[in-house]
Amino acid sequence: MNKRLSLTTFTHNLLEKKLTEGDFVIDATVGNGHDTLFLANQVGRLGNVFGFDVQQQAISSTQLQLKQNQFENFCLFHASHSEMDIHIPKQQHGKIKLIMFNLGYLPGSDKTIITQANTTLIALKKSIVLLVSNGVLTVTAYPGHSGGDVETEQVKLWCAQLDPLLYTFEQIKSSEKITAPRLFIIKKKI
Ligand code: SAH
Secondary structure, three states: OOHHHHHHHHHHHHHHHHHHOOEEEOOOOOOOOOHHHHHHHHHHHOOEEEEEEEHHHHHHHHHHHHHOOOOOEEEEEEEEHHHHHHOOHHHHHHOEEEEEEEOEEEEOOOOOEOOOHHHHHHHHHHHHHHEEEEEEEEEEEOOOOOOOOHHHHHHHHHOOOOOOOOOOEEEEEEEEEEEEEEEEEEEEOO
């Protein structure tokens, strides 16, 4: 079984129930654009998807796919997600319904360009400020590649120290294997 794909499908199924037309959402790791297209479809004409990636290629190809599919409800930034607060319009701060991270490297691309624990943590801290109450943060992490193990552990520790009065946190593992991809789901209560 392709673990990356199955956890992605699981995440999409979960988010389909949480998102409604008109929502404002962020894809923090655009990559091949699968999540970006999924989100654009969910939030519809009245909503908007903000996307980030450090690879111009990822931004350009996703922009093309979105346009080919007649979407206009998006705004992509060739920038690190650790700078998301600078790029997201001020009037949207505290109003974002969902922020999605899919960590690691882009499948079928340059495997040396991977998300880094330090910038990921900066971005996560900024994310919870941008969320609306009842907003959701999802992080798919891959401990199976070099660097991904440390990053996954850091994300887990960060989730665990969140104030339980303000946030709920759960972790879903695609299998019990130590290297199995996992999904962290954080919900902002108030
Ligand atoms: N969601 C994507 C897969 C993402 S793979 C899909 O559906 O295809 C991880 C992506 O994160 C890669 O494209 C990589 O370029 C990007 N990335 C790495 N570091 C980043 C950073 N600091 N900010 C934003 N994107 C980053």
